[in-house]
Amino acid sequence: MMQKHINPFVVMAGLYLSVGLLAVAGKLSVESGLIESLPRLRWLTIHFVTIxxxxxxxxxxxxxxxxxxxxxxxSVDGTSRWWQWLLLNAGYPLILIGMATSSTTTAVAGATIVLGALGLLIVTIYRTSRRGHDLLRYYRVAPWFLVIGILAAFGMLLNIHGPGGYFGSIEAHVHANVWGFLALIVAATVLTLLPALFETELRFPQLVPVTFWGVTLGAVGLVAGPWLARHELTMLGLAIYVIGTIGLLVNIVGTYHSSDYRRPKQLGLVLGGYLWLVFPVPWAPLVLLFPDTVPAGPIEIAAINGLVFGWMLQLAMAFLPVVTLASGRSTADDLVEIVTSVAGDITQPSWIQVGSVNVGMFALWLTAFPSIDPIAETLTLGGYALIAIAWLLFVISFWRSLENSSGRKRPSQLIGD
Structure with a gap:
């Protein structure tokens, strides 16, 4: 009989995603005029999803x-893992409080504590993984982009910038955290878990290094270019990044078609997520080179919304419930094998989730264009409402998975196995 346990990091992920849903409800209340505008609500909502x-x-x-x-x-050092959890969950609330109150000191203190948690995580990853495996390289490199993203955040808070100034620091921060850290980890996780869910082998393993180097080198250009105010470096990074992402998408679709076990809704969430990751790509040259001829500000807002609510949220919908259920069954066994064994025990995402989150994201993107101004408020309200529907169904599915994975276990075993 398999042991069950609850991972405290996952509990906190669920709590923040639930609070993020409440923040979306607050955004809807503001857009509909029911309440006054709340300070930095949009950025707080984004960080509820990301961090x-x-x-x-x-x-x-x-x-x-x-x-x-x-x-x-x-083996994983259980003491180190508890310190990671304590530091991450002590520092992150300080970041949120600092953002909401515009307190630089509080935000810097929180970011410093989170940086400490990240350092411990990097040590854990390097201690428990060996060199040479193509997918492990993703996990070993990815946290360093988050380090860069946090350092860029320090620059924003302390008014210390490179040649690109404040907005260059913002772009470097977003690109390092999302296009670097999260994208590398998500790519490796997709390439690991999709074959397990589809009960088949990865269709094109030879493309794994192509995706790694494309995303890694591309993210370097996307971080360095804005910070250095060198558009040519940003554009080169974007081109390399697209090559890596195409390799990933070819593997995703090829693996799905080579399988006899279909999960079209999860595939729809994954492909829908990557649609909103790459959707800003054609607009990037116009924003960089001709900012006066296109609505650069609204496009950048729509792009960030797409990365968070279109890409990250959909990938979380596709994988987080099943991985949560699998991780609770036993840490003594192979997590990927357990994902395969429990995949049939969990309710699949619904087409309502797939449709509402993508139509909602499309509505938010439309608001970036001046010709839509007469109905922009209606589109914004409708877009967030549709995203909230998908988000609510996801949160319900997540908590059910966590409940089904729970059981008694010694406290020292919760995250140290």
């Missing part, structure tokens, strides 16, 4: 994923 949901989940699952792919015989 609050995705980063908590990734902190929780990374050691198990690296071990499943090809870890060493060294």
């Amino acid at each position: 609050g949901g995705m980063t908590q989940a990734l902190f929780g699952f990374l050691p198990s994923l690296t071990d499943s792919i090809g870890g060493t015989e060294r």
